[in-house]
Every structure is written in C-alpha cells, then in structure tokens.
Amino acid sequence: MHACSYITGSSLLCSLGEGKREAVQKARSVIENGYERYVKQLFSQKAFYALPRRYGTRSQKFEHTLETVVKSALEEAGITPREQEELHIFIGSTSMNMGMNEECNASWLHKSGGREVFNIGYGYVGEYLQRFTGSRHTPLSFLTACTSSTNALIYAARMIEKKQIKKALVVGVELYNDTTYNGFSSLMLLSQKGVYRPFDADSDGIILGEGCSAMVLEERPKSDGDFAYLGAAMHSDTYSETTSNPDGISIFETMRDALEDAQLGLEQIDCIKAHATGSENNNLSEARGIDALFARHATRVPVTAVKPFIGHTLGASGSNEIVFMLECVKAGFLPPTLGFEKGIEGIGFTPMQSAAAIERGSFLFNFVGFGGSNSAVVLSNRER
Template identity: 35%
Template structure:
C-alpha cells in the first residue's frame, strides 16, 4: 500500500434512498418528497420539494437517533475493537449541525409565552461531538468542520492528514445535514430551489433540491479485510470571487483539481472518472464544466453527478456522495446522471447518460461551496 493511501474500512448512511445503497442503481432521479410543512415566505405559502429521510421533523431527539444509528452500523462494518474505537479520531462536517433542535426549543418557548425564548438557544458546534463521544466511548476531542458544502469533504481530508501524521490509527468522519427551516428558507430566498428536479448540466436546469443525510466513513492505517477503495487524500483551493459562487471562468475549479492531483502524486492519465459537484445551478455548472476542461484539456474523463438521486445535502454531501459512489464502484459501475436530456451549448461537457463499467484506478470527487471553499477528494479503486 502506498504511504499516502488509507483503506476505507467502514461506512453507513441514511438518506432519501433509505438504508439500501443498492437503490442507487437504476434510479431515474426522483422529484423529491414534499416532506416539510408548507413554508411561509413573505406571507406567501410555498410548498417546496425536499429529499427527506422521514417526515418526523419536529422530534427533539431525531438528530441523535439518526446519528447514532448510522455510526453504529459503520462501526460494526469496520470491525474495530472497543479499544480501537476509544482511540479513534472524530471529525464532523456539517453546515447546520443540530440547528433544528434550536428551532424546536425556540418555537416551544414562544408558544408557551416563555420570556427566555431566544432564536438559537444552542450555540457552538460541539454538542453533537460530545454526544457521539459519550455514546460510543471515544476519548478523542471532536473536530468540527463548517465550510458550507465542502464541510464533510474537508473533514475527510483533515482526518486523512492527521492519520498520516501519526495522531490517530483510525478516524470516524461524520457528515450530517438534517431539515431545518433556517436553511431551506435561506435557499428559497436566494431563488436557487428547483421546481421539480435536479438536472445538472442540462440546458433546462433550474436549481437545487435540498436533501437530508447522515453518513459515517471510517478510515485507518490497516483493514481487517481486503479494502476495495482507498482514500488517497485530495486538494483544496480558496476562491475570493464571490461569497456564493466560484469564478465562472473555471480557474479556481481547475486549480483545485490540479492541487488534488499534485498532492496525491497522481497523473491525469490515471483518472478513470469524475463525480462532479453537480448542483444544477447556473453558475456552478458553468464554473465546474470550464474548470474540468481547463484541468483536462486533452482528454476529459467521464463525468457524473449524484445529487439528482438524493438532493443537495450541503455539508453532508462529502461523505454521503463518497459512500454512494463507492457502493456503485464496488458493484462494478459508474452511475449515470439522471434527468440529463438536452446539452447546454454554453457548457463544454456532457455527463454520462448510461452507466459505464468501473475500472480499477483513480476517481475524483468534486465538492464546491459558499464562502469560496473548493475541495476535491481522490479515491483509488483496487
């Protein structure tokens, strides 16, 4: 095993697809469940599509219940001993953490006429980390990463780096993004939510549909079974162009891809395919497609997108889309991109319309977010 590659030894997730990762194959791209209640925006009742895990949005214990169930399954799959779990590093990536719990408590106090009601009674990011450590007897201090849509992708890279530096033998990387009214109202206010479907790179695309996810990935210096996927590391690049979008000329995206290849000592010719960020927003699709072409001017690898299957899970998409993509690779295929019908003449790339065989080799996973955070994760199918 090359020194920079770490085996992925366990994973589990909960998303709109349910618990069965095999549901990814053959899906045509659902339009999303209308899970949340009707939302009041500027006194206008709107019903927004949403990819939900379930419809129980107002249960105060929902976050921990989903979180603990997913982590338990990932730990079981990893076959780590209690002593190994105790020494495992914990890395959490999210843009909202337990924000919904704050909303629920605030609403309850308002309805009860409690004068102590404040909009965000739970402040800081460490409540979930402390709960995970208590539940699973982990001694490590949690690392919390909040970098918008790259949160759990950056958590993966930080975990990989700290294992390579010798701080840990294993790392538990958690991505979580559950329904909350603050986030969905924010994206609705930005007019980024699609009416019916997510159609990355399609001429008729009209935006994102948000989704829920809780996912856990375990990496380590060694695996008790032969791993099928290795985490090689990756690269990041900060883009000061705009708080909400990457530079539309694709330069920052290209630089992020090149950083990832350089940091992992991988040649462009080794890349089998690219999982795009693929949000189906106008600016993201332009910047990402131009960036890929700039980084791969001679021969562009096949590209695909995962968000049409599960929605945009924001800070959790790093771990969730890694898991779903890994499962597809293990089953022998690179998934197609649902909902793509009409090429956009302004975009220089076309995503996969059909599944292709998953050859052994290197795959790039793109994640780009608000605030100028751009990350590419590199994995190797062996």
C-alpha cells in the same frame, strides 16, 4: 500506489434508504424505472429529498440518524469499544443541529418551557458523538459550507498519513431545518420545476436534501475492497460569499492539485464525481474547471453527478456522495447523471447519461461551497 489511509467502514442514511446497500439498490431501480417518475412521487409535497423515516421530534431524528450511521460504520470496520476510546472524530456540517434549535425555540415561544435555543455555538454534534462513542478526544467540526465533510475527511486522512492519529471517524450530517430551506429559497437558488438537472441547459436550480453518513479511516485496509485515500487539495477563491468565480480557475487548481497530491495523471482516473449543484453559477464555473483540467492533461474521463439521486445535502454532501458512489462501485456500476439531457453551450464535456459497469477504479471527487470553498479528493480501490 501511494496510499496512507483506508476507508474500512462506512454507512449512509439518505432519501434513497436507511443504509448504503438499500440506497444503491434503490438507485438501480430509479435508473431502470425512470428518474422523473421517481421525483414526482418523492416530491409530492415539497421538492426536497427527505429521509424515508418520519420522526416524532427533530431531536429524535438527530439522535437516531447519527447513532445509526456511526454504529453501522464502526461495526463494518470492526472497531471494538476499546478502540472507540482512541477514535478521533471529524465532523462536517453546514447547519449542525439547527433543526433542534428551531424546535426548542418553538416550545419556548409557545410558553411550553425550555430555552430560547437548544444550544449556542456549533460544538453540540461533536459533544454528542464524543459521548456516544466514548472517544477521549475532542471532536473537530468543519463549517466550510458544502465542502465541510469533505474537509473533515481530508484532515482525518492527512493526520493518519502524518502519523498524528491512528483511527478516525468522519461524520457528515445535514438534516432538514426551515432556516436553511427558506434561506436558499430567498436567495432564489432552488429549482422551481422540481427536477434536478446538473450541467443541463434546462437546469433551474438546486434541490436540497437531508442525509447523514460516516466513514472509519485507518492506517491499513481490512478487506481487499477498501478504498484508499490517495490525495487531496483545498483552495478558496474570494470572489463571492455565495458563488464561485465563474472563470472556474480555483476549481481547476483544486482538482489539479489533488491529482498531483495523489501522484496520478488524469488518464489514471476512471471518473470524476462533480459537485454539480445545478445552480447557474456552479453549472458554469465547475464545468469550466473540468474543461481546463481536461485541456491540461490532454485527455478526458467520464464525469458524473449524484445529487439527482439524493439531493444537495450541503455540508454533508462530501461524505454522503462519497459513500454513495463508492458503494455503487462496489455494487459494480458508476451512477449516471440523472436529469441531464442537453448540455450548456460552450461546455466541452457531456456528463455520463447511463450507468457504466465497473468494480475497481480511481476516482476524483470534486466539491464546491459557498465562500469559494473548493475541495477535491482522490480515492481508489484498484489492486494494491
């Protein structure tokens, strides 16, 4: 197996819980006790996958969330304070700290002082993390819509592979802000029924969520179960700023090239984690891309989607969904596609409807974003 970097530590804060193990435990309970019952309770006020903890201010939320995930991932990887200075930080987010800008603006608007916005530009998350970790390297932030933190992971892994850096911290963060929520709403992309149903004939749109996750990448594994980065690909189509080309070709090419980069055939993949936003366009374009991949390799593998567990966390969806799914695998199962009942006409596969037992495997993670941004990554914890 060709592997050049490993995820030696990871952490996740999402609507399922304050920590990846708590999230997986809760996911098991949602699978057992019924998805619709879960979301009915979760969405009692708003169809949004919110973090479980309530914070006094958005600044407190921002700081607590980032610090908790980073500290936890660094601890799991056993990174010393001295090693933290040499960490290269890669960040993926769509809205960065927009919520803090809104909060700061409210205070300014109501003459309680302060500035019109908290900061200008998108470098603040990086600056904050650099201060928090003591890293001597300027963090690099990716704003590539829903592929942002996937691209952060890909660059971190590639730079380790090419011996440009030794250790990396990848952070995906997306916290609630009115601009994004209302923007998606006005684009008519949000589900009205409040039940996430990716690839389903009755799917009626996206349900947003918030979350934050971190991964530490190193040249060597630290434990037998550490996942190896095997390969990736990034493509963009130029069809539309808000949708992918419905032909699914660019999505197919991205997954195809990620497998080639990983030097694996599709038959060696245990499961594809689809992006599966539940939007009408994504349901079709990604499904066509997956069908094309199956046709090319003349084989099929299970497909699942995890957004019904944690919501669509946009720029952080890459790292959030990867950490969540890898932790499910470590816990012995592949999560099913909650909410899926009846497939869309013309689509040749049925996503996983029940959890499957697994402890080791190779997985293809697919992500799709606004602006035709496509990224796919192959990770594995098979015996080395």
